[in-house]
Amino acid sequence: MISTTQRNRQTVAQALIAMDESWIALFSDIGLNDLSYSDLLTHMWLRRGHPLNKTDLYSFMPGISRRTAVKYVQHLIDQGLLTESEAEHDKRVRQIALTAPLTERLERFYDETIGHFSL
Numbered sequence: 001m002i003s004t005t006q007r008n009r010q011t012v013a014q015a016l017i018a019m020d021e022s023w024i025a026l027f028s029d030i031g032l033n034d035l036s037y038s039d040l041l042t043h044m045w046l047r048r049g050h051p052l053n054k055t056d057l058y059s060f061m062p063g064i065s066r067r068t069a070v071k072y073v074q075h076l077i078d079q080g081l082l083t084e085s086e087a088e089h090d091k092r093v094r095q096i097a098l099t100a101p102l103t104e105r106l107e108r109f110y111d112e113t114i115g116h117f118s119l
Contacts, residue, residue, distance in 0.1 A: 015116040
């Protein structure tokens with residue numbers, strides 16, 4: 001007989017796999033199937049409404065090198081999924097924001113993911 005604790009652990013493990021599969025299903029068509037994008041965009045979504053400096057984004061992807069993180073952020077900007085603008089206080093500082101379509105897709109992912117974690 002499996003204990004409640006063990007059953008809960010198994011449920012969480014299955015939910016994590018399902019969450020990753022949901023990410024891939026919702027984002028692979030735009031080339032974002034690497035889960036490092038999930039880390040980046042989730043951190044950005046949690047801070048939406050606050051200015052995010054481009055150089056601060058790289059730490060949101062701890063599983064990859066800074067060099068790769070720079071490429072990933074630039075890729076999203078080049079695709080038009082993130083916007084880039086000058087900071088008002090310093091024209092050398094680049095600020096990055098999620099676009100509305102990307103925000104909507106992220107929120108669909110979060111809505112879908114909630115169901116995976118019902119214990």
